[in-house]
Each structure stands twice: as structure tokens, then as C-alpha cells.
Amino acid sequence: MTTTQPITVAVPLSVDAAEVPATGSARPLGSRQFGALTARLLRSLLRRPAFVAITLVQAVVWLPLFGSLFRSVATVPGFGQGEYIDYLTPGVATMSVLFSAGWTGVRLIDDMENGVMERLLASPTRRWAIVGGTVAYEAVIVAVQVTLVVLLGWGLGARLRSGPLGVVVLIAVAVTLSTAVAALSDALALVVRRREALIAAANFLVLPLTFLSTGMMPERLLPGWIRAVAHYNPANWAVSASRMALAVHPDWLSILWNLLALVVLAAVSWALAAHAFSSYQRSL
Amino acid sequence: MTTTHSAGEPAPDAPPAAPTTEDGPQDPDPEAGLGLIPTPVPADAAAATAVEVAAAGVDLAAEAAARVTPASAAVEPVWAIEARELVKSYRGRRRGDPPVHAVRGISLRVPAGTIFGLLGPNGAGKTTTVRMLATLARPEGGSATVAGHDLLRRPWDVRRSIAIVPQRSGADPDATGRENLLLQGRLYGLSGMGLARRADELLERFALGDAAGRLARTYSGGMLRRLDVAIGLVARPAVLFLDEPTTGLDPEARAVMWSEIEALTADGLSILLTTHYLEEADRLAARVAIVENGQVVVEGTPEELKSELRDDTVDLELAETPDASQAEVLRGRLAALPGVGEVTLDGRSVRARVATGAAALPAVFAAVDAAGLATATASVARPSFDDVYLRHVGRRFGRHEELT
Numbered sequence: 001m002t003t004t005q006p007i008t009v010a011v012p013l014s015v016d017a018a019e020v021p022a023t024g025s026a027r028p029l030g031s032r033q034f035g036a037l038t039a040r041l042l043r044s045l046l047r048r049p050a051f052v053a054i055t056l057v058q059a060v061v062w063l064p065l066f067g068s069l070f071r072s073v074a075t076v077p078g079f080g081q082g083e084y085i086d087y088l089t090p091g092v093a094t095m096s097v098l099f100s101a102g103w104t105g106v107r108l109i110d111d112m113e114n115g116v117m118e119r120l121l122a123s124p125t126r127r128w129a130i131v132g133g134t135v136a137y138e139a140v141i142v143a144v145q146v147t148l149v150v151l152l153g154w155g156l157g158a159r160l161r162s163g164p165l166g167v168v169v170l171i172a173v174a175v176t177l178s179t180a181v182a183a184l185s186d187a188l189a190l191v192v193r194r195r196e197a198l199i200a201a202a203n204f205l206v207l208p209l210t211f212l213s214t215g216m217m218p219e220r221l222l223p224g225w226i227r228a229v230a231h232y233n234p235a236n237w238a239v240s241a242s243r244m245a246l247a248v249h250p251d252w253l254s255i256l257w258n259l260l261a262l263v264v265l266a267a268v269s270w271a272l273a274a275h276a277f278s279s280y281q282r283s284l
Numbered sequence: 285m286t287t288t289h290s291a292g293e294p295a296p297d298a299p300p301a302a303p304t305t306e307d308g309p310q311d312p313d314p315e316a317g318l319g320l321i322p323t324p325v326p327a328d329a330a331a332a333t334a335v336e337v338a339a340a341g342v343d344l345a346a347e348a349a350a351r352v353t354p355a356s357a358a359v360e361p362v363w364a365i366e367a368r369e370l371v372k373s374y375r376g377r378r379r380g381d382p383p384v385h386a387v388r389g390i391s392l393r394v395p396a397g398t399i400f401g402l403l404g405p406n407g408a409g410k411t412t413t414v415r416m417l418a419t420l421a422r423p424e425g426g427s428a429t430v431a432g433h434d435l436l437r438r439p440w441d442v443r444r445s446i447a448i449v450p451q452r453s454g455a456d457p458d459a460t461g462r463e464n465l466l467l468q469g470r471l472y473g474l475s476g477m478g479l480a481r482r483a484d485e486l487l488e489r490f491a492l493g494d495a496a497g498r499l500a501r502t503y504s505g506g507m508l509r510r511l512d513v514a515i516g517l518v519a520r521p522a523v524l525f526l527d528e529p530t531t532g533l534d535p536e537a538r539a540v541m542w543s544e545i546e547a548l549t550a551d552g553l554s555i556l557l558t559t560h561y562l563e564e565a566d567r568l569a570a571r572v573a574i575v576e577n578g579q580v581v582v583e584g585t586p587e588e589l590k591s592e593l594r595d596d597t598v599d600l601e602l603a604e605t606p607d608a609s610q611a612e613v614l615r616g617r618l619a620a621l622p623g624v625g626e627v628t629l630d631g632r633s634v635r636a637r638v639a640t641g642a643a644a645l646p647a648v649f650a651a652v653d654a655a656g657l658a659t660a661t662a663s664v665a666r667p668s669f670d671d672v673y674l675r676h677v678g679r680r681f682g683r684h685e686e687l688t
Contacts (some may be wrong), residue, residue, distance in 0.1 A: 027444075036470035044458035047499070078643030115452035119515070122418040122448040122525070123442060125471045284421045 025056050030126035031227040037125075037133030041107060042140060059096040059145035066092060078220045089153030090242035091169065091215030092148045094235055097174045098209055100142055101181035102202030105189025109135045112193060121281065131273050135182045142178040146171050163220055169245040169255060176262040177238040183269035190276035211237040214243075237261050290361060300357030364523050364554030365394040365417060371411050383454035386412040388578035389426065392556075394523075394571070394667040399545070399555040401569030403562065403673070410495060410558040411451065417556065418448040418525045429534055431522040431554075444472070447516035448525040454512050457501035461492050461511050464500055465518050472519035479518075486514040490544065506537025510544065517548075524548070526557045542567060566669040574676050581676045586669060593667035593675060595625055598648055600634040603658040610655050617651035625649075632660075641665070 045052060067085055074084035106129075111117040120130055150167055154160055160167055189198050210216075212229045213236035219227055230236040241258035246253050312410070361404045372387040387409040394400040415421040417430055419439045427558045430433040447468075447502035448454070455464045465483035474482065487496045490510040496502060499510060509529060516524050529545065530538040545568055548555060557563050563571045566586045573583040582589060606614060611629050619638055623644055625637035634652075638644040641664030652659050 027440075031472070032475070033471050040456065040459060040463070040467055043463070046454070049460060067550060111456075113452070114457060115450035115454035116456055117414075118450040118452070118455040119448060119468075120418050120471070122443060122446060123468070123471045124443040124473070125521075157565065280418075283421065284415060284565055 008254065014227050016282070028124050029130050029265040034129035034136070038136040038140075041133060044089060044139070045137070055100065055141060056145065057146060058099065059149055060152050062095060063094045063149060063156065064087065065157060067090075073217060073221070076162055076221060079218055080171055080220075083157055083159075085153060085156050085158045087218070087243070088135060088216065089150060090159045090246060091213070091239050092153070092179065093149045093170060093174055093242055094213075094215055094239045096145050096149055097142050097178050097238070098181060098206045098235060100145060101138050102177040102185050102206050103199065104134050104138045104182035105185040105198050105202075106188055106189075106195055107137070108189045109193060110194050112189035121284075125279075127277055128274070131183065131186050131270075131277060135179055138176050138182040139175045142174050143171055146174040158246075161248055162246055162250050166245040166247075166250060169250075170242040173238050173259055173262065174243045174253075176222045176259060176266055177234065179264060180266035180269045183266065184274040187269065187273040190273070191282075192278040209233060209248045212236075213239050215239045234262060234265050289478060314593060355553040362396040363429065364396040364427065365392060365400070365556060367392040367413075367417060367426065367428040367435075369426035370413060370416055370423045370428060372416055372421060372423055376655070385578055387416070387423075387522065388610050390573075390575070390578070390580055391426075392573060392583075394554055394556055396522075396554050397549055398551045398570040399549055399557055399568050401565035401572040402556065402575050403560070403565040403569075403572055404558075404575035404677075405560055408575045410560075410575050412578075414448070414525050414556060415529050419443055420448070421597060427445060445522045446525065447519065447521040449512045449516045449527060449529060451527045451531065453455060453508055454501075455500045455508060455515060458495050460499055461503070461514075462487060462496040463464060465512060466513050468515045468518040468666055484520055486517055490514045496654060504537070509533060509541055511547075515539075517553075520552070521555045523556065527557055528558055528560070530559070530561065531617075538564075555628075562669045562673055567641050575676050582672075586672075589672040590667050590669060593671050595637040595667065597665045597667070597671075598634075598636045598638055598641050598644060599663045599665065600636075600648070600652065600659055601661040602632045602634065602652070603660045605632050606655065606657055610657055612656035614657060617654055618648065622653060623645050630677070636649070 010102075014054055063085075067088055068089070070085055073079060074082070074087070079087075108117070111120070117130075125224075150158075150160070150170065168212060185198070185202060188201055192201070213224055213233050213234065214222065219230070222230065237258040241255045241262075244255050244258075296586040368391050368408065369389045370387055370391070371385075371389055375383045376382055376384065382600075389408065390413050390518045392400070392402075392413075402413060404410050416423045417428060417435065419430075419435065420443050423436070430442045433441035433445065435442055439465070448527075455461075456467070459467065460485055465486060466479060469479040482580060484493075484496075487493050487578065489554050491505060492511060492514065495507060500508060502509060504678055513526070513529065516526075526545065533541060542662070545555070545557070555603060555655055557565075557568060569586065571583065571585055572589065573580045574589075606629075615627055615635070618634075621638075622645065625639075627637075628635040636644075636648065645662065645664065
């Protein structure tokens with residue numbers, strides 16, 4: 001048969017085919033596919049105003065809530081100087097990242113359920129673009145959420161001492177953590193393939209990650225074992241980096257180390273997602 | 285050949301095909317032909333179709349074949365899909381369960397520019413076969429060439445030349461019809477004005493122009509299915525896989541879908557269609573393979589398959605239910621008639637296989653009279669695809685599945 005042919009020439013199939021390049025004339029670019037898939041998710045998000053509202057409110061509601069709930073923390077000896085809202089803002093920013101990005105895999109499950117995944121897999125779409133689309137979509141959401149949290153914190157009296165640069169760094173940290181969590185959520189989605197299971201798993205992980213960190217309480221006030229655990233908690237790396245970024249004199253080196261740790265985590269999550277994707281394909 | 289192929293009108297009594305084409309498609313040789321174009325070319329595709337059609341004795345196609353110049357007549361048919369002994373099994377649901385052998389060695393050849401039907405009940409292995417050929421699932425055994433590319437060695441080349449319309453829609457419900465088409469085009473590397481024009485053209489062609497700006501989730505079943513097919517066509521694939529394109533559609537939407545699908549081969553597109561509707565395979569497919577239990581039970585044109593069952597069927601409805609002795613007499617007398625084969629009695633209904641139904645009728649009536657019975661209604665039927673299925677699969681096709 002034709003497998004021995006050295007040249008593969010795609011031939012236009014209909015009379016007017018000359019207008020449009022026929023399939024196979026060039027290898028479609030993965031970056032274009034990635035862009036198209038990300039745009040598709042963002043567009044469908046914007047189509048559902050209720051969902052957009054929930055996404056934003058979810059991010060914003062924690063700050064006044066925890067702000068009032070834990071206000072007295074700032075009066076406990078050992079808290080140090082400053083207002084609790086100053087302290088809390090980076091913690092809530094990180095928390096909203098976890099809550100949001102943990103659900104990313106739902107997008108893949110939706111696609112599996114309505115046949116879109118099959119269509120993508122039979123097309124020349126790069127596999128990384130499929131996972132990458134959901135991760136980038138989540139990154140955009142998280143960037144908006146975190147910006148809102150910081151603006152709200154500022155409105156409630158938090159001081160952004162290092163100025164806009166600190167805020168930009170905080171957003172970069174949030175997006176990196178989001179990438180790690182989103183890729184992990186995608187990996188999980190490709191394994192469990194059921195919405196309920198994914199959501200249950202995400203919720204199960206998000207709360208401990210939030211509270212076993214210095215997000216709400218300074219390290220000095222945490223029990224010893226939590227302090228030990230927090231040291232290995234990626235959410236805590238993000239909280240610390242974000243908080244340092246908003247300080248009067250940011251410790252850029254520490255921030256860089258934390259950010260680097262998050263980047264490594266994101267790479268590991270990405271590898272897990274890639275692995276999960278290939279076992280998903282093998283199972284088809 | 286089916287009576288519905290776009291190449292021409294049905295002409296069952298057309299003269300026999302030219303001797304050169306009588307053997308039907310021959311094994312294509314990699315060294316033969318134009319030597320560099322594995323994907324179907326319109327001219328070649330037409331020639332391949334013509335050979336097929338001529339072999340089945342359709343006059344227009346025979347003319348088309350006659351018009352083919354000697355040089356290109358030597359070009360053997362191009363296979364859009366050539367699958368050899370594909371095998372696929374799945375692990376059992378639970379650990380310790382035996383593996384499920386979904387496909388146990390399926391071989392297929394789909395001539396370029398034609399519709400090939402995979403017919404069989406649910407779970408026969410049709411969808412698994414399509415999934416393998418569309419690069420979704422990796423075969424455990426066997427090999428295949430799709431649109432001229434080796435399935436196992438060059439899956440990305442295959443993917444650039446095919447599109448699949450999955451059983452479960454495949455359209456993004458949260459995007460508009462038009463956005464779905466544009467996304468598909470971008471995934472295949474199309475862009476700009478060319479893509480926009482292509483999307484508009486397809487929306488018009490599938491009568492979705494007015495709904496182009498509406499979310500796909502608001503579409504009716506028929507509209508959604510038409511959108512699915514339109515999405516598949518955006519990048520002008522050489523081979524299109526349609527996995528049960530009309531399942532769940534109402535009869536009207538199904539009829540619309542059928543005429544759309546029929547029209548597709550006019551562009552030279554090759555289609556592998558799975559269906560569990562006998563009528564659908566009979567109407568659309570140039571060739572049909574009946575799949576059962578992961579294997580091809582029989583393969584041929586619908587006419588070939590039907591002509592294997594030479595006999596007509598005479599169906600009688602008696603005026604009253606015969607008693608046992610009357611039934612025995614009737615059975616004996618019918619069986620004694622010349623040209624009558626198998627006789628089935630079931631209550632008031634009598635079914636007999638006869639060589640020529642119309643000619644046998646008077647004698648059949650006489651036999652009924654002689655048994656002391658009266659005929660209420662009588663009909664003569666040519667063999668149907670249903671009978672083909674019955675014969676090869678050994679049981680009647682689920683009637684409930686044919687009526688939606």
C-alpha cells in the first residue's frame with residue numbers, strides 16, 4: 001500500500017478547495033491550537049454571567065469573612081505588629097487559587113462526556129494543547145480573582161507597602177501555584193473521569209492545604225506539628241512568597257526560592273498530567 | 285450497488301459490466317499508479333467508484349468507467365481505508381474479570397469516494413473498529429492504512445487527513461455553531477478569511493445559517509447532528525468517520541441526515557459509517573460489512589448480499605386460525621408445490637419462500653383452499669436487508685431498534 005510513499009501530498013477534495021489549504025498541507029501549530037482551546041473556554045465562561053459572578057464572589061467573600069472571624073488574632077501576643085487585614089490578604093489570595101484551580105479537571109471531564117475529547121484526539125491537536133488550554137484558562141481566572149482580592153484588601157485597609165511591583169509578584173506566585181494545582185486536577189480528572197469524584201477529591205485537599213499553612217495565622221502561633229507540615233505545603237510557599245512581596249522591604253531572594261519551588265511543583269504536576277493523559281488514551 | 289448512490293439512477297436490469305471491471309477492485313500495488321499521491325484524488329476516486337459501480341451494473345457508472353482513458357483505467361482503485369486483521373480487547377470491568385475481546389480480527393477495504401457501512405448490533409465491535417481507525421485506540425494486532433498513511437507508524441499524518449463524528453455529538457455545547465466550526469478549523473491549522481468562508485459555506489449547506497450564532501446546546505437533535513457533520517468537514521478530510529450518525533433522531537431528521545450524507549461522496553469524500561439501522565446501511569452504503577461479536581460476518585454491496593437470498597417471500601394472512609390437522613395439510617401441500625422452499629406457520633400467518641412469488645401465488649391459494657381454509661390477505665416481498673441480517677447473524681434484527 002502507500003506506506004512506502006516518500007512524499008505525502010494532500011490533495012484538495014472539492015472543486016473550490018483551492019481557497020482553503022487542504023488538510024495535511026502543513027503541520028498545524030501546537031501554539032495556535034493551544035490559543036484556540038484556551039479562548040474557547042474563556043468565551044464559554046463569559047457566556048455564563050452567573051458563573052462569572054460566583055467565581056468572583058467566591059474569591060472576594062473570604063476576606064471580610066475571615067477578616068472579622070480572626071480579627072482578634074492580631075491582638076494575641078506573638079502576632080507582631082500591623083493589622084490582621086495586612087496579614088490575611090495574601091493568605092486569602094492563595095486560598096482562592098486553591099479553590100478555583102482544584103476544579104480545573106472538570107473541563108476535561110465535560111469534554112469526555114460530550115464527545116469533544118474524541119473529536120480532539122482524532123484531530124491533529126497536540127495533546128499538550130488540550131491540557132494546556134485548561135491550565136491557561138485557570139491561570140487567567142486566578143489572575144483576575146487574586147487582583148480582586150488584593151484590591152478588596154486594600155479597600156479594607158491593607159497596605160501594599162512595596163507598591164505595584166509587589167502586587168505583580170503576588171499575581172505571578174498565584175498563577176504559578178494555579179498552574180501546579182490545575183495540572184494536578186487535570187491528571188486526577190483523567191484518572192477518575194467522574195465529576196463527583198474529582199470535586200470530592202479537590203475539596204478534600206483544598207481545606208487542609210489552606211489551614212496547614214501560615215495563611216491565617218503567623219508561624220509563631222501555629223502548633224509545632226502544623227508548623228512542620230506547613231514547611232512542606234506548597235500553599236504555604238505561595239503564602240510566604242506573596243506576603244513577603246507585599247512587605248516594606250521584600251526579601252527578593254526568599255521570594256525567588258519559593259517561586260522556584262512552585263515552578264518545580266508545576267513541572268512535576270505537568271508530568272503527572274502528561275502521564276495520566278497517555279494512560280487515558282491507552283484505555284480508549 | 286445501492287439504489288441511492290449519487291453516481292446514478294438505479295438500473296437493476298442494466299447490461300453486465302465490461303469484462304475488465306468484472307473482477308471488481310483489485311489489490312492496489314504500491315508501485316503502480318501515480319506513485320506519489322496516496323490520498324484520494326477526485327479523478328482517481330471517481331475512477332475507483334466507477335469500477336465499483338460498474339461491477340454492480342449501474343449504467344451511468346458503466347458509462348463513466350468507459351470514459352476513463354486506458355492509461356488511468358490501469359490505475360487500480362485507491363483504498364481510503366485498508367485494515368488488516370485488527371484486534372482489540374479491553375480489560376474486564378473489575379480485576380480478575382476476563383478481558384473483553386471487542387474486535388477479533390477485522391479486515392476492511394473502503395474504496396475511495398464511497399460510503400462503507402459497518403452494520404451490527406450494539407456491542408458488536410463497530411465503534412471499537414472506528415476508534416482504532418480514527419487513531420483514538422491503538423490496535424493490539426493487525427495493521428491499517430487510512431487515507432494513504434500507516435495507522436500505527438504515522439498516526440499524526442492520519443489525523444491530519446481524517447475527521448470523526450463521535451456517537452456523543454462532539455460539538456462544544458457552550459459554543460455557538462459557528463464557533464464550533466471555527467475552532468475545528470484552527471485545530472487543523474486553518475485561519476483567517478478562508479476559514480470564515482468555509483464555516484459559512486458549511487452552515488448554509490447544512491441549513492444552520494439562522495442558528496449559526498446560537499449555542500449548540502440549544503439545538504434540536506437533528507440540528508446538532510448536522511452541526512457535528514459540518515464540524516467534521518471543516519478541514520476537508522479525505523476520510524470521515526460517522527459513528528451512528530442518526531441514532532436517536534426522529535424519522536424526519538433522519539431522512540434529512542441521510543440525504544446530507546449521500547451528498548458528501550460527491551466531493552470525493554470517503555466515509556466509514558457505523559449503524560445499527562439496516563435501512564440506513566442499505567440506503568447509504570456502497571458496501572456493507574455485517575459485524576457480529578468482533579468479526580465481519582459477511583461483506584459486499586447491499587445488492588450482492590440481497591441477491592444471495594434469491595427467493596421471494598409470500599406472506600399470507602388466513603381468515604381464521606387453522607387447527608392442527610388443517611395446518612398439517614396446508615404445510616404438506618405448500619411444501620409439495622414446485623419452487624417452494626421453507627414454509628413457516630404461525631397462528632393465522634403463513635410465510636413461504638418461493639422462487640418467483642407472483643407466479644406461485646395461484647398455486648398457493650389453491651393449496652389454502654384444499655386445506656379447507658380461506659385467505660384474508662396475501663403479499664409477495666423481495667428479499668430485504670433484514671433477511672440478509674437474519675441469515676448471517678442467525679437471529680432477527682431487533683425490531684424495536686428500527687422504530688424510534
